[in-house]
Ligand code: NAP
């Protein structure tokens with residue numbers, strides 16, 4: 337990260353933060369503070385205490401102490417408390433939006449969308465708390481009835497990345513808390529501030545102390561200590577596939593419960609009978625939203641040969657028109673990438689793909705504007721005809737660069753779509769119902785959108801196939817991952 341442009345006045349303006357919110361109060365982490373950098377100008381503006389394993393212990397102990405009382409409440413009561421706390425956070429939305437933009441880089445508009453969605457998810461589970469029912473199976477034998485009880489697991493660890501710090505957290509927090517668990521979250525070391533404040537606001541809004549705790553720190557130290565902590569009963573993780581694999585290993589002793597929402601390389605197939613301009617808009621939005629840093633971003637486009645020129649031209653035109661700039665500037669449509677390292681990795685993937693024979697249609701590097709030189713900007717980029725074994729075809733591309741290919745027909749499109757280690761989302765554009773049904777049945781992915789943009793709904797289960805994950809979030813299915821069932825048999829003896 338670049339600190340070279342920092343003046344003494346800017347250095348003095350770096351705000352210190354304790355780094356943890358535990359048992360209803362700020363907790364001073366004992367590790368050396370980690371900088372939080374504004375991606376739009378490369379300058380650190382906060383120094384946040386990093387959790388040591390001992391700080392993680394304190395947070396897990398607090399969550400463990402809070403579990404008894406919280407889990408004993410009626411589920412609808414927990415929903416009511418969470419709902420009231422969420423409304424308190426909502427009252428502070430205008431404070432959280434610029435904070436999220438400053439630490440993450442996304443535009444103010446996208447920060448508003450993210451935070452609103454995070455609160456919607458909390459309220460979705462508040463609603464479900466009134467509808468949860470158990471199972472009763474009468475007459476298993478004469479005079480013998482069966483019941484299925486659902487019990488919370490205990491302390492849940494939630495570990496999330498920096499691209500959508502609050503929505504990815506609330507996907508875990510909401511079902512975990514409504515089901516009666518308590519939570520310790522570790523945000524990404526580069527985006528701790530919105531999460532810490534979010535936690536404090538939930539507490540101020542009436543969530544009991546210790547029910548939700550946040551410890552900031554590095555994945556290697558705080559993350560591993562949290563995952564391996566013997567009191568933690570379940571780890572809910574969103575992040576990269578290699579770290580997900582590591583977490584699964586750390587969870588093996590004692591068969592700790594784990595859900596993993598991992599990387600993706602979502603394919604989009606555009607057939608010759610599609611609404612081509614709607615498909616091109618969806619491709620542009622799906623790839624460049626959040627500066628391309630979304631697990632569910634459209635990362636590979638396969639378009640039928642006969643309409644390819646038209647579609648590619650439209651995508652390129654849209655990419656060229658996107659207005660880049662700091663997330664808090666008026667009229668900006670795409671902010672910087674989150675880190676200098678992420679940008680360097682993307683630049684490397686693009687250049688290796690071009691060396692391998694791909695053709696650059698637009699973008700391919702940082703913008704020229706001098707006022708953007710210190711931020712981690714990268715122009716919206718489109719690459720055609722990259723070889724099938726080139727980096728942009730096989731690796732996850734986590735930034736604003738889109739590879740597009742021509743395919744002969746749906747069979748080839750589906751085969752290419754499935755030729756990936758990942759299986760998170762996918763989309764298909766066609767007006768032919770038989771083609772749509774076939775694609776939905778054959779594409780190996782947890783979501784298939786047909787003729788619509790790649791939006792995730794709280795109402796539907798979400799989770800990757802293959803190396804993209806294990807387990808589901810969202811919808812009622814999420815409760816399955818935060819509870820154990822118990823069969824109870826009652827006789828009349
Ligand atoms: P990452 O490196 O896997 O980090 C994610 C989180 O895990 C961070 O809080 C990180 O802390 C922590 N961590 C790192 N190493 C750890 C370890 N050994 N033990 C415990 N925790 C550890 O993810 P990223 O590369 O920053 O984020 C982008 C990735 O997330 C992409 O692959 C993207 O597709 C994926 N993603 C998936 C979904 C989904 O729902 N499937 C959603 C969004 C993003 P540090 O900050 O210190 O690294």
Ligand code: MG
Pocket residue numbers: 576
């Ligand atoms: Mg990482």
